[in-house]
Amino acid sequence: MPDATGDATRAAHAGLPAAEPFRPPMPGPVMSAYFHLPGDPTGAPYAYGRETNPTWTALETAVAELESPGEPAHAAVFASGMAAVAAVLFGHLRPGDTVVVPSDGYHGVHQLGDRLGEFGVTVRQVATADTEGQLAALADARLLWLETPANPGLDTCDIRALADAARERGVLVAVDNTLPTPLGQRPLELGADLSVASGTKGFSGHGDVLLGYVATRDAALLGPVRTWRSCVGAVPGPMETWLAHRGMATLPLRLERQSANALAIARRLLERGDVADVRYPGLPGDPGHAVAAAQMSAFGGVVSFTLPDRAHAERFLAALRVIGEATSFGGVRSMAERRARWTEPPAGPTPGDGAGEVSAADDPAGAHPAAQVPPGFIRLSVGIEDAADLIADVDRALDETARSAD
Ligand SMILES: Cc1ncc(COP(=O)(O)O)c(C=O)c1O
Incomplete structure (x- = not known):
């Protein structure tokens, strides 16, 4: 061109x-x-x-x-x-x-x-x-x-x-x-x-x-x-x-907005006392930030953080209203998932009957595992909605999660 x-x-x-x-x-x-x-x-x-x-x-x-x-x-x-x-x-x-x-x-x-x-x-x-x-x-x-x-x-x-x-x-x-x-x-x-x-x-x-x-x-x-x-x-x-x-043609606009929204949400998550290990390469304090800042021109829309356990994470995801629960990232609509769901045994099986093995057929999205992430690990893909609405959604869902845990 x-x-x-x-x-x-x-x-x-x-x-x-x-x-x-x-x-x-x-x-x-x-x-x-x-x-x-x-x-x-x-x-x-x-x-x-x-x-x-x-x-x-x-x-x-x-x-x-x-x-x-x-x-x-x-x-x-x-x-x-x-x-x-x-x-x-x-x-x-x-x-x-x-x-x-x-x-x-x-x-x-x-x-x-x-x-x-x-x-x-x-x-x-x-x-x-x-x-x-x-x-x-x-x-x-x-x-x-x-x-x-x-x-x-x-x-x-x-x-x-x-x-x-x-x-x-x-x-x-x-x-x-x-x-x-x-x-x-x-x-x-x-x-x-x-x-x-x-x-x-x-x-x-x-x-x-x-x-x-x-x-x-x-x-x-x-x-x-x-x-x-x-x-x-x-x-x-x-x-x-x-x-x-x-x-x-709209990739620059989407990426700019996703990156700005992701940074705003990551900052908000850091302020809260009820989430651990907030990760976003655009956060100055993130372990990956120095390398990311030297070689990236936008940090993207993916943020991760960890809730105490599987139950907290599932309650949080169920309480979200704007952010959907799905296994992808980078899209215009925000979505989140409990990443370890791909590796854990299905509810109820007795040990030794193959529990814990996820076959490709069980995982059609190919999202497969993250065996390395804890049960409460949330991957949040931030879209192009209004930052205030996304932050309010995350705050409300975390508040509800905390209340239902009491
Ligand atoms: C980093 C990365 N590479 C490759 C892929 C595979 O892409 P696709 O689902 O389009 O086959 C994915 C899918 O989630 C991914 O996250």
């Missing part, structure tokens, strides 16, 4: 065609499974809908511009965030390779790690805030996977320092950029090889789309990722792709 230096201009225009009289500024989704293809298919831009689609091309161009303004980059869009994560891991790892992943990051990566293990890949888990541990784990590794801030605990790590160390050792670095979005953090500018995200969350932001993407400045790194996408058919629908692209 010509002459754009600001994120908001870029978000509104990236990936759209040059203005032409009587043509739409944003062409509609191309709903086609195949394209006319006479003769030799070599070099055909569009042949079959599992390989390429013009609506993907538009969003891929936009994602590349947002993740890497001013420096050429390439992107591939996927059916979901996990489809994008899997394309990087299975596209780039081979039997005998080692991958280092965060022990406290999105659990879907651990589930994939189990599959990778079955194919002869060694998976090392290290906590996001444990820089020494990450450096040590790089020995003989092929890929370092980072997630900062990590979901759900919100610890951070220094992407540039780790990417520099990884490069010296010939290790590829991929960063899950789901929570910050490309307007909140740019891993490629910080030295990462690949930026990977679930577009389902803040990027598309309206809770109506499942999507993922991979972006890189190195076209050769995208090759195996695209090949994996075509092989397994992990492709996004044209309508989803178009919706995400359309919504991208």
